Amino acid sequence: MFRRKDRIEIKTPAQIEVMRAAGLVVGRTLEALRQAVAPGVTTGHLDAIARDYLATHGATSSFLGYYGYPAVICASVNDEIVHGIPGNRVLNDGDQISIDFGAIIDGWNGDAAITVPVGSVSPELEELSRVTEASMWAGLSAALVGGVLNDIGSAVEATIRSAPAGQSYGIVQEYVGHGIGSKMHMEPNVPNYAVKGKTPTLVEGMALAIEPMVCAGSAANRTLDDEWTVVTVDGSRACHWEHTVAITAAGPWVLTALDGGAEYFASVGIPSPAASKN
Numbered sequence: 001m002f003r004r005k006d007r008i009e010i011k012t013p014a015q016i017e018v019m020r021a022a023g024l025v026v027g028r029t030l031e032a033l034r035q036a037v038a039p040g041v042t043t044g045h046l047d048a049i050a051r052d053y054l055a056t057h058g059a060t061s062s063f064l065g066y067y068g069y070p071a072v073i074c075a076s077v078n079d080e081i082v083h084g085i086p087g088n089r090v091l092n093d094g095d096q097i098s099i100d101f102g103a104i105i106d107g108w109n110g111d112a113a114i115t116v117p118v119g120s121v122s123p124e125l126e127e128l129s130r131v132t133e134a135s136m137w138a139g140l141s142a143a144l145v146g147g148v149l150n151d152i153g154s155a156v157e158a159t160i161r162s163a164p165a166g167q168s169y170g171i172v173q174e175y176v177g178h179g180i181g182s183k184m185h186m187e188p189n190v191p192n193y194a195v196k197g198k199t200p201t202l203v204e205g206m207a208l209a210i211e212p213m214v215c216a217g218s219a220a221n222r223t224l225d226d227e228w229t230v231v232t233v234d235g236s237r238a239c240h241w242e243h244t245v246a247i248t249a250a251g252p253w254v255l256t257a258l259d260g261g262a263e264y265f266a267s268v269g270i271p272s273p274a275a276s277k278n
Helices: 013-036 043-056 123-141 149-161 262-268
Strands: 073-077 080-082 096-105 108-117 177-179 186-190 207-210 213-215 221-223 230-232 238-240 243-248 251-254
Touching: 013 043, 013 096, 013 108, 013 243, 013 251, 043 073, 043 096, 080 096, 080 213, 080 238, 096 238, 108 123, 108 238, 108 243, 123 149, 123 207, 123 213, 123 238, 123 243, 123 251, 123 262, 149 186, 149 207, 186 207
Parallel strands: none
Antiparallel strands: 073 080, 073 096, 080 230, 096 108, 177 186, 177 207, 207 243, 213 238, 221 230, 243 251
């Protein structure tokens, strides 16, 4: 199951199929949460929806109890980058919320995140989310057998850096993507930027969570007194998108996307097993 050299877990096709089942729970739950986001809704209500979905779909939470984390979603609002704890906070028109969620089926994990506007948001916030999501898909498109891990980070960073002139986004470096499978966080780390030096070769059976976190201003951040919520130092808005992808001989398969990534990969001409599996 593991490559001895770097302890990267390699999955069998059957294990990837179970991860797809977990990924579909994640994807469908996030879609339900997307539709539930509205002015006046509390982040705690969104957590309750996710808990109900887990209970009715034979899955357990990847997040609840993880190093003591108290909820099944992370709900990060406005200047909160990641790990916001849901509770009594009421969402207001013009906010944006990043929702991170993970599910386990038969011991195998799926993990994804979306950023959702609350009511009407500014064009600047819409663009921040668009660029962040596009950078995630660029990274997913680079998850190809025979490539190297740095291809993913390079693709993510290049997309963010290609934002319109006059807009300079901050790429969070302290928090990165990760391997995923029989545990939520595994080797290797998956940076959202190009790194120097040799990085692991991408091989069939690897599964990765690719998750750019991008700030409208500086990427400098700090953790609040709750020891979880990470916020921007300058108060600028932040955005977070994530999908879990399996690297297969037939191309990348996005396990947490409802269509497996088929529509996107077809639009950019990248082979994927998603079309035949959905």
